[in-house]
Amino acid sequence: MPTRTKRKPAAIHPDLESVLYTEAQIKKRVRSIAQELKATYGDGEFTIVSLINGAIMFTADLMREIDNPVRLDCIRISSYGEKTKSVGTPQVVASLTLDILNRHVLIVDDILDTGKTLQLVAGLVRKLNPASLRSCVLLDKVGRREVDFEADFVGFKIPDKFVIGYGLDFAERYRNLPCIGVLNPARAK
Ligand code: 5GP
Ligand code: MG
Numbered sequence: 001m002p003t004r005t006k007r008k009p010a011a012i013h014p015d016l017e018s019v020l021y022t023e024a025q026i027k028k029r030v031r032s033i034a035q036e037l038k039a040t041y042g043d044g045e046f047t048i049v050s051l052i053n054g055a056i057m058f059t060a061d062l063m064r065e066i067d068n069p070v071r072l073d074c075i076r077i078s079s080y081g082e083k084t085k086s087v088g089t090p091q092v093v094a095s096l097t098l099d100i101l102n103r104h105v106l107i108v109d110d111i112l113d114t115g116k117t118l119q120l121v122a123g124l125v126r127k128l129n130p131a132s133l134r135s136c137v138l139l140d141k142v143g144r145r146e147v148d149f150e151a152d153f154v155g156f157k158i159p160d161k162f163v164i165g166y167g168l169d170f171a172e173r174y175r176n177l178p179c180i181g182v183l184n185p186a187r188a189k
Pocket of ligand 1: 051054090109110111112113114115116117118161162163164168169170
């Protein structure tokens with residue numbers, strides 16, 4: 001029998017201070033969020049409104065865990081620029097293309113921080129008279145809310161740290177990291 005060699009733990013990316021969630025932990029949680037969605041929507045159809053670019057990985061993985069008929073639309077919101085704190089008022093850069101009148105709508109975003117982005121998008125969607133409106137975020141920085149908005153489905157509650165990976169960027173980089181981690185402050189320059 002060949003001797004089993006222990007696999008080395010994957011090296012942490014040098015620009016990360018720490019890893020909050022590994023690829024495996026994210027996958028497991030995404031799968032359980034899909035079950036929560038199933039419990040809410042049953043077998044019915046719903047329309048996902050994904051906030052790009054940040055929610056791109058989460059949306060793609062979540063959709064593959066869902067066997068309901070789903071439609072997908074994306075909204076692009078102006079981003080932070082190259083900073084690590086929410087500043088100013090978010091603006092819609094590219095809006096919906098699908099008709100959502102009388103449709104069940106689920107807004108999907110990467111992270112809920114001050115709440116301004118989701119409040120803006122929820123307001124915009126609500127004006128179009130959907131049959132129902134819910135929201136789902138992978139991460140929630142609970143202590144940071146500046147407006148009254150809570151998501152219906154939350155993956156992980158996290159502390160007030162600037163996180164990157166799994167779709168989340170710093171200056172448009174790191175979206176491709178398979179894990180979610182805290183950006184090394186020395187890199188946030
Ligand atoms: P809010 O409008 O709730 O303050 O911010 C939401 C948006 O800010 C998210 O969709 C995300 O794009 C960005 N954001 C908030 N916190 C973080 C973070 O820790 N890391 C990254 N990369 N983006 C964040
Ligand atoms: Mg975003």
